[in-house]
Amino acid sequence: MPLPLWRSALKGYAMVKVSIIVPVHNSENYLHKCVESLLAQTLEDIEIILVDDCSADASRDMIRRYEKLVPGKIVGIYLDENIRQGGARNRGMEIARGEYIGFVDSDDFVEPDMCRALYEAAQGADLCGADYYMDFDGELKDVNTDYGAGWRMSPRRRERFISRCGYFWSRIYRRDFLVKHDLRFPENTFYEDAYFNFLTAMHAESLVKAEGRFYHYYQSENSTMRRRNDPKQYERLAIPACQMLSTMIVFLLEQNLLKLVCDDVFGEENFIADLVWERAFSPKNDARFISNSHDYVLMYAK
Numbered sequence: 001m002p003l004p005l006w007r008s009a010l011k012g013y014a015m016v017k018v019s020i021i022v023p024v025h026n027s028e029n030y031l032h033k034c035v036e037s038l039l040a041q042t043l044e045d046i047e048i049i050l051v052d053d054c055s056a057d058a059s060r061d062m063i064r065r066y067e068k069l070v071p072g073k074i075v076g077i078y079l080d081e082n083i084r085q086g087g088a089r090n091r092g093m094e095i096a097r098g099e100y101i102g103f104v105d106s107d108d109f110v111e112p113d114m115c116r117a118l119y120e121a122a123q124g125a126d127l128c129g130a131d132y133y134m135d136f137d138g139e140l141k142d143v144n145t146d147y148g149a150g151w152r153m154s155p156r157r158r159e160r161f162i163s164r165c166g167y168f169w170s171r172i173y174r175r176d177f178l179v180k181h182d183l184r185f186p187e188n189t190f191y192e193d194a195y196f197n198f199l200t201a202m203h204a205e206s207l208v209k210a211e212g213r214f215y216h217y218y219q220s221e222n223s224t225m226r227r228r229n230d231p232k233q234y235e236r237l238a239i240p241a242c243q244m245l246s247t248m249i250v251f252l253l254e255q256n257l258l259k260l261v262c263d264d265v266f267g268e269e270n271f272i273a274d275l276v277w278e279r280a281f282s283p284k285n286d287a288r289f290i291s292n293s294h295d296y297v298l299m300y301a302k
Contacts, residue, residue, distance in 0.1 A: 019098030023088035027106035037109035043116035086185030086192030114214035121210035129171040132215035170215035
């Protein structure tokens with residue numbers, strides 16, 4: 001079902017260059033640093049949409065204070081039901097006024113020139129991205145991204161991009177492109193970002209890369225990436241991972257692209273693939289998980 005406000009949200013409202021959407025859930029310890037980094041952007045014509053996803057801490061009060069402090073620049077959305085990050089981002093997209101839309105997680109922060117660099121490099125492309133930092137409590141690891149050369153999305157470039165589309169931070173997406181294809185996040189599930197990026201990679205006709213490194217992807221001790229070997233983490237994430245993979249596999253099969261990208265999609269360094277293989281062939285697995293994953297694993301294995 002289309003987003004209910006996608007096509008009517010802009011009536012009577014002035015456009016801005018970039019809308020940044022921040023899903024917020026129990027983020028009182030990180031939110032200040034995140035929002036201050038967005039308020040410090042050198043590109044002034046932006047809006048910051050903070051979506052409180054039914055927080056139980058002081059996050060909602062912090063958003064209200066920011067709304068009063070910077071009216072018009074910061075817009076708060078307050079949800080009465082937790083719909084996870086995918087749903088929160090969708091609610092933000094429903095009202096976004098930006099020519100381009102980007103996403104920042106509430107425990108991350110960005111460099112002052114991020115929005116300007118991405119917007120100026122985009123030049124009307126469907127999406128624009130940049131390199132970023134993995135931030136381990138202040139210890140930075142440079143992460144380089146491969147967007148290929150040029151502006152147009154050739155068939156071979158699309159194949160490569162699909163296999164490397166697992167992140168969406170440090171990117172902006174042209175609003176008209178998202179509206180045209182009615183692209184949004186799955187709600188009430190994990191791995192919503194992987195599926196959204198997969199869809200944008202399938203539909204984008206143009207993409208560019210901005211020079212520089214602007215996004216700090218924060219990795220605390222409790223971050224998903226740092227708890228990937230925790231048995232409870234597998235139990236919590238394995239079934240959603242399989243559900244996302246199954247949809248992606250069916251789409252790739254329909255487009256005759258599965259064999260071209262499967263090595264990267266299911267590679268040893270892919271966290272989602274790790275979940276599938278670990279749980280599907282672990283002696284601790286259960287019937288419920290096997291029923292959701294075994295067919296998908298076998299589909300790939302063939």
